[in-house]
Amino acid sequence: MKSRLREKYEKFGKKILISKSQRGWAIVIRPDNIRIDNYRIEPHIHFHTHGKHYPIKFREIETVGLIIDLHIEKNKGINKEKLIKELIL
DSSP: OOOEEEEEEEETTEEEEEEEESSOEEEEEETTTEEEEOSSSSSEEEESOSSOOEEBSOOOHHHHHHHHHHHHHHHTSOOHHHHHHHHBO
16 A cells, blocks of 8 residues: 655745655645656656656755745745746756
8 A cells, every 4th residue: 555645834835745655755735737746757847737847956855845845935926937947947
């Protein structure tokens, strides 16, 4: 049986869903349809683009979660251009 951890919370109108399992982890931000995960390949981010992903420079879910949390706090939401600068290689 697969063990899985799931959490969700809301901040500034954004729903953040966190999932962690033996295969990997994922953070999803709704309603912006942003997904950051490390399934199948190195950690990467999807911006509502089907199949396209962009590598990020952080590997741990805790680090990525903290960056996203601070980003939402600082910008009172999501600013995709700034988020890209904070996460992408």
